Amino acid sequence: MTFDRRIKIAPSILSADFADFGREIRAIEDQGADWVHVDVMDGHFVPNLTFGPQAVRAFRPHVTTFMDVHLMIAPVDPYIEAYAEAGADLITAHVESGPHIHRTLQAIRATGKKAGVSLNPGTPLEAIEYVLDLTDLVLVMSVNPGFGGQKFIHSQIDKIARLRGMIGDRPIHIQVDGGVDPKTAPLVARAGADVLVAGSAVFRGGSVAEAEVYGRNIRAIREAAEAHRPE
Template sequence: MKIAPSILSADFANMARDIRTVQEGGADMIHVDVMDGHFVPNLTFGPGMVAAIRPVTSLPLDVHMMVDDPEQWIPAFAKAGADTMLIHVEATPHIYRAMQLIKEHGVKAGVVLNPGTSLAAIEEVLPIVDQVLIMTVNPGFGGQAFLPAMADKVARLAKMRAARDWHFAIEVDGGISDQTIASVAKAGADICVAGSYVYAEGDSPAQQINKLRVAAQ
């Protein structure tokens, strides 16, 4: 299981420090939540933040774009240093074209599903994507409670992947802790995003990341 700490829960005044802390603590990638205040009711980071943190870490930057009209932002985030760009199927009527555009910029392409969106909505792009992100909370804010029904959604997606011999990674985001990670790991998830659990709860980020790995096993 790969662990991707979300910097949405980091100390914004000490972002470089908090990114280095999770890298040294064993994180596999850094998850960057981009929100525009329209697609979701929160406002966070733009390409400038990605460009600022790119020199700080050697870890892949997993950029989750919760924005309307995401295609217009692809070139800027690619230039800023994103390694993966994840776009919501609900945010564009042209999700296949969006995935192609990301790849044309030399970046891995990921598609995202809100809790209420069926897997059928992304079936046509599954052969060309690198990642599928299943939201396990409603997107917009950190610290929300995990939605248990989403583990079954992950399991169904994993079965689809195996049946078609597809090779995308399955990622989950929302409410991930040492109490919830086992269910999505068992269902077939490969990457877990954890924000408040890593940065805001209990022990040091390194210890929190280790707890997640142990629980996932």
């Protein structure tokens, strides 16, 4: 995948119909999704339990764009290879999900996949300062991880802006996840984010049978973000 800083919308399938993932994935892609975001939770690192490697393997044939797998699990290192083999294109791990984030990022890259690192709302930028050269993406959590539909934490806008300065001209995506909708998308885009994860804001009001609603929601977020993206 060629790197660029154009706005990309990555719907989180945590908000999809769990009984119909294949058609839900195809519907959001048909309606303009750039990436498909898969939130993996272990009920330990975060207070929820979601998708194991076999689920991700089942999603893979339906994803024709880019499958972005966000591991909210600890310890994370023992599971990297399984999620890589399941078909993730990019694997993101949290700074706190193991004792050595540098080693974790090395392990992700060793599988041939793109590597992401995630910052919880209370995690400072300094935690990743010396691993940026091992990353393809930095995920700034704008809610506490674990559940969809939470309220956006505005203090993360400054973090995104400072992260954009720290990255400089390196080809590293800035992703933001949590409370992203047409109202908050301009704020994070102006600060420098280029990959916007949205769950309820994409899936709300729609269904596989009414997929055009997904399309309207995706376009609304994209247009709001693009109107405020730095030149």
